[in-house]
Amino acid sequence: MGNYKTGLETKYKIYTISKQLFYENGFIKTTLAEIARESGTNKAMVAYYFKNKNNLALEVYNEYMVANKVKTQNAINEKFPGCNVMLKTAIEYRVQNRSCRLNRHLNQFYHELCDMNIFMKNESATVGFVENINRSYKLGLSRLEVKALALANLAVVHGLHVARDDGYLDCSSEYIAELEIRLLFQSLNFDHDQIEECLDESRRMIDKIKISVDKNFAVI
Amino acid sequence: MGNYKTGLETKYKIYTISKQLFYENGFIKTTLAEIARESGTNKAMVAYYFKNKNNLALEVYNEYMVANKVKTQNAINEKFPGCNVMLKTAIEYRVQNRSCRLNRHLNQFYHELCDMNIFMKNESATVGFVENINRSYKLGLSRLEVKALALANLAVVHGLHVARDDGYLDCSSEYIAELEIRLLFQSLNFDHDQIEECLDESRRMIDKIKISVDKNFAVI
Structure with missing residues (x-):
């Protein structure tokens, strides 16, 4: 239960940071490394929740x-x-x-x-x-x-x-x-x-x- | 006159090799380095005659x-x-x-x-x-x-x-x-x-x- 909640929070954090970065810098300039760093996670976790940058951009x-x-x-x-x-x-x-x-x-x-x-x-x-x-x-x-x-x-x-x-x-x-x-x-x-x-x-x-x-x- | 002819020959060679490579391997896989190597020229010469790979592909x-x-x-x-x-x-x-x-x-x-x-x-x-x-x-x-x-x-x-x-x-x-x-x-x-x-x-x-x-x- 605790893990599930943490998981959702992490996913939400990654998503929110992505949206901000896409808005400020566009799709091409924004990297998965940057998304990971700014959201306090890592690239594997971003990939786990969203597979790749295309998917993140489509969700946004x-x-x-x-x-x-x-x-x-x-x-x-x-x-x-x-x-x-x-x-x-x-x-x-x-x-x-x-x-x-x-x-x-x-x-x-x-x-x-x-x-x-x-x-x-x-x-x-x-x-x-x-x-x-x-x-x-x-x-x-x-x-x-x-x-x-x-x-x-x-x-x-x-x-x-x-x-x-x-x-x-x-x-x-x-x-x-x-x-x-x-x-x-x-x-x-x-x-x-x-x-x-x-x-x-x-x-x-x-x-x-x-x-x-x-x-x-x-x-x- | 001699140089001009050589120039045209070089250009033609680059073009012909590009066409063969695009046909065999497609656009994405073909690199400028490969085109230069196969045509016996170099990347600067390819760029001089065709600017970039997109232009070569469009000509073909x-x-x-x-x-x-x-x-x-x-x-x-x-x-x-x-x-x-x-x-x-x-x-x-x-x-x-x-x-x-x-x-x-x-x-x-x-x-x-x-x-x-x-x-x-x-x-x-x-x-x-x-x-x-x-x-x-x-x-x-x-x-x-x-x-x-x-x-x-x-x-x-x-x-x-x-x-x-x-x-x-x-x-x-x-x-x-x-x-x-x-x-x-x-x-x-x-x-x-x-x-x-x-x-x-x-x-x-x-x-x-x-x-x-x-x-x-x-x-x-």
């Missing part, structure tokens, strides 16, 4: 994503009750792009994870995202189609983010957000007018959604 | 891509004269996926370049590809739109390839090719029936296009 990123999703949904429900799934999705894309634009720590961490394709090889929240649209709009997509389209859309989001961030694509983050939204719904066969309407409406709504990202990826 | 890949495109276009013109740009594009996607399926050396090299996002940060042939469709079908896309859509489609192609190759997405390479074609034309606002027709027709045509990849990425 997923915690941020879940908090971001919940707070965004709550804000939408409060400001725009009865808002449909398509609009909610568009708002989420816009919030994520805005947060990355306004918080350079989040942007760097996210950029590095995208650039290393870490998200593409793990069970991803995006599958649930596309499945939700599939169910809400009765699209009748198979499991494989949902997964393949989710991965394709994830690839687009990461690819555009990296290309822009590396200076190769010269446009606003809003342009990227709108392109992502458009490509997602086109891939799901929504019709053109419906997509443009969703873009216009979500453009009007986004300023009312006061979500931002603070120190250590806290969503406020 | 581009040479393959150009040969692949030319031979595919010739085969199409011979077997299916008057074939439209949309179908030609679909056939190119199918040929590339088939070649990767049938030649594990090409597949590994391509996979590694995709996984490291090397294509996403360099002026890419895909921009010309999308611009060609833009012109042929009078889509009226701006330069930024062409570039952003080209990058998005490149990201999709790479993302799906890597996800499938890493065992995360369980489907045929034909499924991937068709998804890539569909997503490309959806992103360019082609209508649903036109896309499905293009998929059906190109599926019937592909067996007649006898293009494959041999040793050192030779397209035959």
